[in-house]
Amino acid sequence: MAFQFEPSVVIDTLPMLMRGVWYTIYLTVGGLFFGFLLGVATGLMKLARPFLVRKLADLYVELVRGTPMLVQAMFLYYGVPMAVGLRIPPLIAGVIVIAINSGAYIAEIVRGAIQSINVGQTEAGRSIGLTRAQTMRYIIWPQAFKRMIPPLGNQFIISLKDTSLLMVIGVGELLRTGQEIVAVNFRAFEVYMAVAMVYLVMTMSISKALKILENRLINKTSGKRA
């Protein structure tokens, strides 16, 4: 039997994917929200003075960066409950995995952006009597944040796509929803094409949103490059 592409199946599949889309959005937004907080905290810890604080941040980043996210997800969902006797709902586990994972990469983005700001800015801030924290808040962070936007966009897109891995712990996100549809209609070509299209629309939305944010911040300082 020759393969016959059915465009109508792609169209019909799209609404059926909506439930999965919501899960994927939930995982991405929730995971990145906590991931961003974790990343900023860890990035600042990496720049802190106490040795132990820096090492702690390094250890976290190394552990996460050095292991596959798929393994982290399975360890958290299947492994950890065996040790603590407490089962985490798949969706919560998924958000945690995305947060922990993106947090490590965002930490590096934050650290790099802050370190890229000329040391003269810190000196100027301290020379007018600002504390370290005030200098960070009013002088370094606003400038560094602008530089973080492009790499953050990258990370947001990676994390969005990584949510598809969470199907292995039973989260009914976009890819898993597609897989379930295929199990019924066997139209793998059309269904996974529809799934891919939905991912593409979501990643392109992130790119666009961050581009708008970046332009706004740039316009605020009248054409100042980051």
Place this chain on the structure above:
Amino acid sequence: MIEIKNLHKKFGDLEVLKGVNLTVASGEVVCIIGPSGSGKSTVLRCINRLETPTAGTVIVDGHDIMDPRTDINYVRTEAGMVFQQFNLFPHMSVLDNVILGPLKVRRMPRAEAEHLGYDLLAKVGLGSKAQAYPEQLSGGQKQRVAIARALALQPKVILFDEPTSALDPELVGEVLEVMKKLAAEGMTMIVVTHEMGFAREVADRVIFIDEGVIQEVNSPKEFFSNPENPRLRDFLGKIVGK
């Protein structure tokens, strides 16, 4: 006003300052000159502890900057600094650059701070640039904003770290004019500079630093016309020769 005793500073194995002693009285203008790498900027940066001295004492208006009980942030408001590279905050308007210190350090109400900011910008000849951003200004204008920013905390002394060295030659004059005005008003100033004309005209004393120690301190007249130290004679010879 400022008392530096036996100041030493090491960067790793490199000893940049090898026992500097200097007292600056209130209202005095002291110019520091010397070859590059001689440690002249380091002396300045040790006064407000942007660099931590390795040994020695620095007293600023009665505050020992090495004493752990000293609030260094307070001392820094008493000793303003103007940098070679201006170091204006690029994400803030000129006015916000000037009033950040009064707002956040002095906790001055915004209206009052803005009033002060406009006054200071007018003083440095930039009253019309308050809403501009640093990147829209020339180097000379940037440095005048930086001076206004330092003045905004009403410091007792201003430390100038080669304030005109990064400027195009035609912009040097406007910055020196502002500095002369400050000197005439009785501001205590320590100026690391290569502008011999300025030192000769404005300074009460001129200091020559080389190899991490003060080699000569003298009135500008004696300093330039009758230098005693052979290194200074050599240094001045090279500059005049240019």
